[in-house]
Amino acid sequence: MASIALSLPTMMKLLAFIVVFFVYVESIDQQKPDNGVIINVTKRFSFPDFQGPRTAHDLKLLGSSVVDETGRVRIPDTTQKDVDLKHLAGRAVYAYPIRVFDPVSRTPASFETTFAFQLETLESNSSSGDENGGDGGGSGFTFMFAPDEFTVGRPGPWLGMLNDACDEEYKAVGIEFDTRENVEFGDPNDNHVGINLGSIVSTITINASEFGVNLNDGEIHRVWVEYSGESRFLDIRLGSDRLGYPSKPMFSDRLDISDFLKEYMFVGFSASTGNFAQIHNVFSWNFTSTSQASLRVPSPETCDSKLITGDGDDGGGAHINRLNGFFIFMTVVLLVALALVSLYYNRKHRSGNKSNEAVMLPAVKERPRPPNKPRRFTIAEISSATRCFDELHKVASDERGDTYRGTLLNGCHVAVTKFSTSYLRSHGVYWRRVGKEIKAMSKLRHPNLVAIRGWCFDHQETMVVYDYVPNGTFNEWLYGIGVLPWSRRLRVVRDAAQALSYLHSQKHAHKNVTTSSVFIDVSFRAMLGDFGFVMSGTESNQFEAAVSQPADVFSFGVLVLEVVAGRKRYKSESDLDGSDSDLDRDLLEWAWIMHEMKEKEKVVDGKMCSVLNMDQAVHVMDIGLLCTLQESKGRPSMAEVVEYVSFEKEVPELPASRPMALFPYTSTTGLCSSSYMCPSFK
Incomplete structure (x- = not known):
């Protein structure tokens, strides 16, 4: 019996495997074609203005952006004193990801949005130079779908939409309202609307002047955008907020954006200034999206096969199902019996030998750490964060080692520098010395220093975990x-x-x-x-x-x-x-x-x-x-x-x-x- 008790963990693993095996066999026997039911997933939010505590919870501001005391989003941030408002960029995005693409059917979501905005040009621009020699105006702003909630694009003609750190995997879709003519980007004039698909160079440009709209006149404009995911049809209307819904669309045609969407994306606004300081104001915003999803439910054929009838060919299948159920039931009974026997003999063994109780020490509980205090990570944590050091997550490499981007279990984005063992050995450096210095540096905090979140010394590996920038x-x-x-x-x-x-x-x-x-x-x-x-x-x-x-x-x-x-x-x-x-x-x-x-x-x-x-x-x-x-x-x-x-x-x-x-x-x-x-x- 003692041998049975000692080998109980192995027996339990074996029995668990048997249970899983029979469940798998039964699932294979019952497998039918998956006839998923298509349902619609709807997301809706509304900002009549940007005042109140709800805005702080649902709207994320990045870069140079702010919600002022009147309840409007302003890009750039004008509340800071003695700050040059030129060459700044910012974003304001809905704080939670929205499902905009169904990867199964490869169908984009349908969405409707309307927002009121105003481009406010500062008088100081008249005495400044320009990228292209013009007068007045700024760089404009963009309504966009972004793949993450922490990147801010480059200022100037990039409209805060993309930057040099964005790789080919950074998919973004935007509708730009541009008041600068940048010839290098193919702009037709300094008063146009552009549709950008994964690039700052517009796929389609529309001359706003042909529709009686001057983006730079200081008036409050309103935009209505409707997109049908099934028909891939886009409709854009733009006009004065006081005149209401325009009768004539600025753009209305088929446009497939599916190649530039991820399943979940962040929606919002980006804007920038260049050689001129222009304030981009957003007063209100409504958004509704509907995406398709496949809901897996039992099909009628599967339900019919479960009915017990007096004839037909289902008798053999029902017999197999009952046999599988019997084996599972007997396995569970045997597992419980072995557990009770093991418990009985282990208790009897402890009562006969009190001296052995000293060996059974309670597990040492680690003291809770502050969430941002640097700590030691295990190799398993680092591997999980970087997807097993996937090459797609590598962001830099030199003779010292490789650097990967990753995400910890708590959602924090980090950068992991993995030192090369051969590099450390070739320079006569040992991980103990490196570790001592890393721990000392991790205690330093300064606005212009990248914080060290932790380190890892495991399996002869030496790694440093930084905050991701x-x-x-x-x-x-x-x-x-x-x-x-x-x-x-x-x-x-x-x-x-x-x-x-x-x-x-x-x-x-x-x-x-x-x-x-x-x-x-x-x-x-x-x-x-x-x-x-x-x-x-x-x-x-x-x-x-x-x-x-x-x-x-x-x-x-x-x-x-x-x-x-x-x-x-x-x-x-x-x-x-x-x-x-x-x-x-x-x-x-x-x-x-x-x-x-x-x-x-x-x-x-x-x-x-x-x-x-x-x-x-x-x-x-x-x-x-x-x-x-x-x-x-x-x-x-x-x-x-x-x-x-x-x-x-x-x-x-x-x-x-x-x-x-x-x-x-x-x-x-x-x-x-x-x-x-x-x-x-x-």
């Missing part, structure tokens, strides 16, 4: 499509300087300062992440801080020059024009040469054109050059750099000629390479 890296924005205006570049430089200054004040260093380690959040604030963490494992923390902090300043100087010039320090072979390969390869050396020749304006990115403040750009370039000086020759601390980039303190005069040697140090690995001397000691 959805708008991608600054590298994608600086070198991606379009031209990043100077005001945005200057803000990134200031934010990165603030983050580094805070790190250094806490006796830490970043050790990986590049454009790829600067991230852009939904408010277009720069956040420093992707920390280097490791150096040589034999050096002390004190030595590491002494080396790494000045090295951070040097790397920041290179980053500043890249921001000003709009190019990387070292050009790739494909980018070389063959004129002078040495100068083309090294931006730092070229910048010093231009400083000697008093032609620093040539370094500034000429593509910025009218969205450039040349005096500020040259001033910031001087700060970058100052950061690349030898430490003993005037390289500043990051606290001083913050004062310089904020224009609170005069930048010291640079030497007339460049240093004798330009440091080959680069922080792409977070190490101070043994083949070169660290710039702190050069």
Whole structure:
């Protein structure tokens, strides 16, 4: 009997398998063609205005957007003082996903929506330049279906709809109301409506002037949109809110949007400003959608087969069903009997040997942790969050390892950096040292630092879990499509300087300062992440801080020059024009040469054109050059750099000629390479 009790878990697993097997056999025997019943799933909501607590619960504001005291949505946010309203983007979306596509029948949902909006142009625009040389107006806004509730698109002509971090899987559908003519996007004029399917380039454009509508006249307009999913038919009507429902549609034709929809999406508005500051107001919004779904119910044939009749061929099937039921019943009875026998002998065994009770210790209960406190994750949690490190979830890769995006069980979006074991070993670094530094850095909190949510040291793996920043890296924005205006570049430089200054004040260093380690959040604030963490494992923390902090300043100087010039320090072979390969390869050396020749304006990115403040750009370039000086020759601390980039303190005069040697140090690995001397000691 003792042997039976000891092997009870195995017996229970075996019996459970038998039960599942018979259930499976019975299900196979009874399997019939699935005749699903098509039902309609309806979602309806209404915002007569955007006041009250319900709005805060049902409406999600992203980027530069706000609900003002009068109950209207405003993009950009005009409540903040001393904020430049140019080159901003924001979104206001319904806070819950809506089913807009049936993947079984591949049928889009039918929907109806109406909303009132007003485009308010500021008078200060008349004295400003324009992307295309026009006067007045802003960039316009979009009614859209978005695949997530945390991405904000690029400002300017992108209307806050898409950005450089959006890949081909980012499906979006929008109807834009555009008051700028962007020739590169195929706009017909500065007063048009466009239908965008997965792209900022409109698939269909309509000249609003032909329908007596001027989007930029300051009047409140109302839009009615109706779409039939079954017939793939779209009807758009636009007119003055005071005149009511227009008799003539602006667009009415077949349009299949199914290829650009996911099953569940978020619906709402996105808008942006460019060289001009325009306020996009939404006063009210009603929305109704109806999607098809297959409801699986027993078919009449299945129900008839269950009836017991006196004749027919169903007798054999009924006999098999009764036999399967008998086996299941006997299995359950046997399982209960074995459990009772095991309980009896285990209790008798414990009463005969009291000394063994000391071995049965109660499980240790872990103390509850605050929800945002960094903690250690198991490999199972990380694997589940990243879908077993699926290649589709990989967002970055370098010699240190790979970075994946993921979602924890509580719904939090994270980025997981998985260090390469061979990389750590090749540099003589052990996970204990890395782990100690990760835990220390996870305690730091600053608005311009990407928070570390936790770590994982399991199965010889070393991983760091960060908060996910959805708008991608600054590298994608600086070198991606379009031209990043100077005001945005200057803000990134200031934010990165603030983050580094805070790190250094806490006796830490970043050790990986590049454009790829600067991230852009939904408010277009720069956040420093992707920390280097490791150096040589034999050096002390004190030595590491002494080396790494000045090295951070040097790397920041290179980053500043890249921001000003709009190019990387070292050009790739494909980018070389063959004129002078040495100068083309090294931006730092070229910048010093231009400083000697008093032609620093040539370094500034000429593509910025009218969205450039040349005096500020040259001033910031001087700060970058100052950061690349030898430490003993005037390289500043990051606290001083913050004062310089904020224009609170005069930048010291640079030497007339460049240093004798330009440091080959680069922080792409977070190490101070043994083949070169660290710039702190050069």
